[in-house]
Amino acid sequence: MHVIATAGHVDHGKSTLVRALTGMEPDRWEEEHRRGLTIGLGFGWTTLANGEQVAFVDVPGHEKFVPTMLAGVGSVPAALLVVAADAGWMPQSSEHLSALDALGVRHGLLVISRADLADPEPARRQSLDIVARSGLGALSTVVVSAVTGQGLDQLRAEISQLVKALPAPDRQADVRLWVDRRFTLRGTGTVVTGTLAAGTVRVGDTLSIAATGQVGKVRGLHALGEPRDEVTATARVAVNLRGVDRADVRTGDALVAPDRWLTATSLDVAVPEADRLPGRLVLHLGSAAVPVQLRPLGKLAARLTLERPLPVRYGDRVLLRDPGRHQIAAGATVLAVDPAQFRRRGAAASRAADLTVLAAMSSGRPAAASELTLRQHGFRLAAELTRAGLPLAGEPISHWRADPARLAELVRRAPTExxxxxxxxxxxxxxxxxxxxxxxxxxxREILTELLRRAGLRVAEGVVRQEAETTLPPRVAEAVRAVRDALAASPFSAPDAPRLAELGLGNAELAAASRAGYLLRLPAGVVLLPDAPHIAARVLGGLPQPFGLSEARQALGTTRRVALPLLEFLDRLRITERLPDDRRRLREVDLDDSTIHA
Structure with a gap:
């Protein structure tokens, strides 16, 4: 299926044309017929002679309904620009053309309608001249009359040629369906409609409302009035959702593949003459219309702050409209999704310079945009880059991608910190x-672990420490020296808690002395010299084997407070072996082995 918008100032004439092409009535409301004015979006479809199916989105032409018009053309790849022979080119036709141009629509037909009411040639020449100056360029033109049938066969033939020239949609893409209508059917539940520009939707799929994250299941699908098990882009589709009330979803919301899209509240965009644009605008994307604050970043780029989040990707084409002046301000291309905030002096100027280069690029822009994103953030999850529509760049670290320059800088900085x-x-x-x-x-932490590995730093028990020799503060060194002198004279006469407190050696000081290799700390607050296990092993080796706690205490010349944790420590070092009757015996160990340590 192909989807084409019918745009232009003529309202009732456009509807009549769609009716003549499809046999369907696009104006659904009684008020539209009474006023001869298209108010909401109208729809119709037909099958061409070559078997191609085409759906038409008939958009309002009156300036009061421009937001509705933009919702209708936001996801279409082509348009019929309809100009009435009896009215000629109208100001509102210019706004429709500007909208199509800003949204990047580059395929279309110029249709001069109502040829039964006036000579079509003046309107044709005037319209061709104006359209040629837009991105649509030189369009094929068809003169028609829906009343007499003049030109309708030629129009169908031209539409066949038009759809052949359209680029093939990506049917494997992540789904993003912009909602342009929602309603409830008795016995069916909530139904939403939209133009599926890319991807495939199947019955049983799970979709989420991008604005809220609420999840619903696809209960049923309709396209061109027929039930479908799946619908592929490009297509008009009606989706029946289970688990979603009508009040939960609104026009301008998007149904998206879960966990595949970033919802952004700020964007960096390429936009011409950014420094001349108003600060307050309305951003149109798909069927969404969101007020934004614009901050120029040079002449070719700007930062947009959105009033509410939208699912946006790199490369999306958005339209900026000035509601105060009732005119299209500009079309813009998304360069970055949720960019880093400006926290340092000069950050905005630096970003403006980067974006200006990026906006001016004619090739290689996606890779450059990905690298620029990493340069700004330093690190991004690979999945976030994908959700933002960017190719993977930078250096992989587990699930992350790193900016190589930031990574190298942190490797150098880590030891200093x-x-x-x-x-x-x-x-x-x-x-x-x-x-x-x-x-x-x-x-x-995964990134930090890699940084530390590259920097040659070791993590032990949740802390990072340089491998250099530890120097104790003078006061602590003097107290430790006093303890070491006392232990040198009597190796197992460990100072008690009051003595340690008197010397000013608390837990922090003793821990530092232990790490530095000056003291050995055992449970129950026992402090000895680091070679105490060697000395104890030699003493205990002179006892009849096995021996008990009392014999060990007497041989070491110490108290039970010291002897018990020391023996348990020797057990852990496998110098001694504890027997079932709580006695111990010395194992065969090399007591000169310097690897016996705490």
């Missing part, structure tokens, strides 16, 4: 992993 922390906190075990991650502004 760790050293600075150790200098500020000499008694700490090291800088906590999450603290270092925050200091480096790294979004995920």
């Amino acid at each position: 760790v050293s600075a922390w150790q200098a500020e906190n000499p008694l700490s075990a090291g800088i906590a992993v999450d603290t270092l991650r925050q200091r480096l502004d790294v979004p995920d």
